[in-house]
Amino acid sequence: MPERPGSPSRSSQHPAGAAHGGGAAASSASKAAAADEHQDLALVQAILRGDQAAWRLLLGRHQANVYNLCFKLVGNRDLAEDLAQDTLVKIVQHVQRFDGRAKFSTWLYRITMNVCLSRLRAEKVRRHSSLDDQPYEGAPAAGSGLAGREPDAPSSVQWTEQHRNVLAALASLEPEQRAILVLRDTRDLDYDQIAEVLEVPVGTVKSRLFRARAALREALEELEPGGDDDGP
């Protein structure tokens, strides 16, 4: 299929590009992931044995991942920090429940999603009850003309207009749709992993993913009234 003008190449922009590139790169990434998982398990076992130093190591390894996941789900730096904090606290408080059947990263994603989705659902109910149709507080508003406005993200990161629009469009979706898109496209989880994280059947993942993509496209088109022929 021919790529549209301006469309980013998957192999260069998608994090899965390397993993899906096949050959040595995929094998290397797979080995690295396996090594990471092994280290996580070792740290969890150390914690369960009472090794206090292991706490910081384990949380330090995942804090950026958790924070980024939260940030992309809520689009607000302060709120993401709160949610990441809640997530890490829950990891500490529930680590004895981790039985090793799933990957530690999957377990961590599940907790993160539960924390974030709970907050987003509660906020949605609050907005409904207050008849306030404003988007989630602090998130970039879809169609709010984010051009010329700094995104709510650390200034050290280079945010393009495309990034702002994607984040704004994402923030306009239903929480479940955001979650599935973020897990799939920013964390490159496969359907089985997403099903495990969200605790839904794989078929639900596929159908939900399709609807989420359609909703995202619609939201982006609203943000780009002139169409997207110009590319990002």
Added chain:
Amino acid sequence: MVEGRLAAEHERAVLQRWKNRPEVIAFVEDAIQDRAGLASLPEVAAPVELLDRVEAVLERDSLLGAGTGEQPIEFSTGIEQGTLVSARPPRAPSFSGRRRLSPALRYAGLAAMLVLATVVTFQMVRNSGPGSSSSSIVQGPVEAAGPALTSSAADTPIAMSEPQAEAPGAVALSKSELGAAPDRAESDIQESGTLAMNELAEPAEMTADRALALAREGRLMVRVVTGSVDRAVGRMQTGEDRRLASVVSSVDASPADAERIAVAAEIARPLEFATSPLDGPTDAPSTLIAADRSHLPAVSLRTERPVIERRQARRAVARVDVAPSAEAIDSLKDALGTRGTFVQFVELSDPIPSQPAFRPEQALWWTQPPSTWTPTIGIPVVFEQP
């Protein structure tokens, strides 16, 4: 095509089918583009203080007993050993770092105290009997002492079995306030063998180092004998005394804590107070304070009004937080020792269990990272007006 890659042959077949479906092709192309857009979102750095905040929350939850209720895994930040205690949050039992004596040792100590008290009492009764030539220091200002012990003991949680006739026993107060009397008093004490209980524990003036060691064990009490408890308490409460304010970081005593301090003070009380004419009737008003010092700099966030209870006459208690150093404890003693006031370190045989009331708002300070905390040590202070 969007979610993965088809085999080349399969892909060609699909594209052939879509040849006349431009809307499908457009959707797929958009989806691929959107997916790339999502994947290209920059990764942002986690806040540097995130882990510190997590630690603070866990500490707070563990103190409040909050969280999941299932915390078999201990989350240690290195302050459980009692070496570091926040200057702002209140003390909690698990952070007190106090050495606890075994029940057997405590009972043995109590039994020893009772035996000593009995001996002392017997000696006093003998010396104060008719025709006794005992020249007790009570011939000073407190000579008119009435035997108020029996009635006061009745409403004291731990009442010592001191007989009414023990009136002339006096040590600490007279040393400082009777002018020429102290020398005489000391000789009288030595001659008659009449010693207050706390004098048995502390025969000489306690050094600051010794006081610090006892404070770490929870066995130090500062006893302030003053002409006006109200005035002394006022100085503590208002923080107007800059010297005192510079030493004390917080003042507090929950009702339960105050009760324990009062009991300990009663046990360690010199005998002359049992017969002091100023002890007055047992229902005389007095205070147990839990002072609000929130207006002071670097003072714990406590907003409640002082707790006032009717307790034993002419006595007020508080627990103050000071830096765990001999210098700070010495400074506390100096700061408390205004004119006409006698300040004394008292060694307690048993540590005073410290379990102050814990209020959620106090936990606000635990959001500060541990690196900002400074160690303090809690010392009970008893104000007495003879």
